[in-house]
Amino acid sequence: MFSDADAAALYDRLNPWDPDLWPGDAFYDGLVAAADSVLDVGCGTGQMLHRARERGHTGRLAGIDPDRAALDRARRRADVEWVEGTAAQAAWHGEFELATMTGHAFQCLVTDQELTASLAAVRAALRPGGRFVFETRHPQARAWESWTPANGSEVTDPTGRTLWVEHRIESVTGDVVTFTETTAEAGTVLRTDRSSLRFLAAATLDTFLAAAGLVVEDRYGDWHRGPLTADSREIVTIARRP
Structure with a gap:
């Protein structure tokens, strides 16, 4: 047998959150540390928010994910809000300075309907001027x-x-x-x-963001904030709620 709990534990073993080792983790780690309130959409086992607390983050931290076994691991820390649900089911309104989707979780939004509903919910959760930061693999x-x-x-x-x-x-x-x-x-x-x-091209991605009322503030092709080029493997996006 290999249960959902086993799979969640193995995920942490295969994908440890380590900003000292992985540039992508360091990219998000800095943004989270600088924000007074953070919503991690598709938080999984909660490693990013766990680390933020361990490093002294004193603001509001919340994570939402539909995977109950992953959330069971996340809930080992009780000083973070954990909610079971999809991105589209997020029900916060104007409460966060920063929302994130790490680990290419954005690509799990496969249909147009999922994308539209999820982006609308993320925008609603942000306060005016708040930012939504995520990455997708460049097709x-x-x-x-x-x-x-x-x-x-x-x-x-x-x-x-x-x-x-x-x-x-x-x-x-x-x-x-x-x-x-x-x-x-x-x-x-x-x-x-x-x-x-889903592997979205940048232009298609921007169409969905604009329809949700989010403005692209910055766009990178790597974790060192390099430009998006013909050789980029990532599309890293910082979008803002006006």
Whole structure:
């Protein structure tokens, strides 16, 4: 058996939040530290907000995510607000200086309806002048082409089991990529999860942002605030509620 709780714990092992090691984490870490109130949309296991508290953030911190097992891990810290729900279900109004979506969580908004409803809810949660910061993988980099069993990884989970995690593409339809993630132990499949991600071009992304009443303030092609170019692998966006 490999439960949802096991999967959440393994996620933390595979994706530790470490601003000293990962430039993307450092990028967000600085923004969170400078904001007096932060909403992390798609907060997962809450690692970013946990670290903010550990580093002395004294303002309001809140996270929302639909994954109950991930939130159970997040709730190990009770000095952060944790809400179970999707981005579109966020019900705050004018309460946050900063909203974030890290770990390419924005790409989980696959349909136009999901995007429209989610961006509307994020805008509503921001106070006037508040910023929404997120990243998506640039479609020109075709990151999904490396998501193959040959590029799988061996990892030791928190219980000491040696596991193999691999990905396999099922389909690429327009700008939506559907794939599976399989977790196995000693050749025995323990779990297979299916996901879809949307790879939006910058121009299409900006159309959705504008329709939601968000203004693009800054746009980067990497975590060092470099320009968006033909070689960029990321589209990092800072949007503002006027």
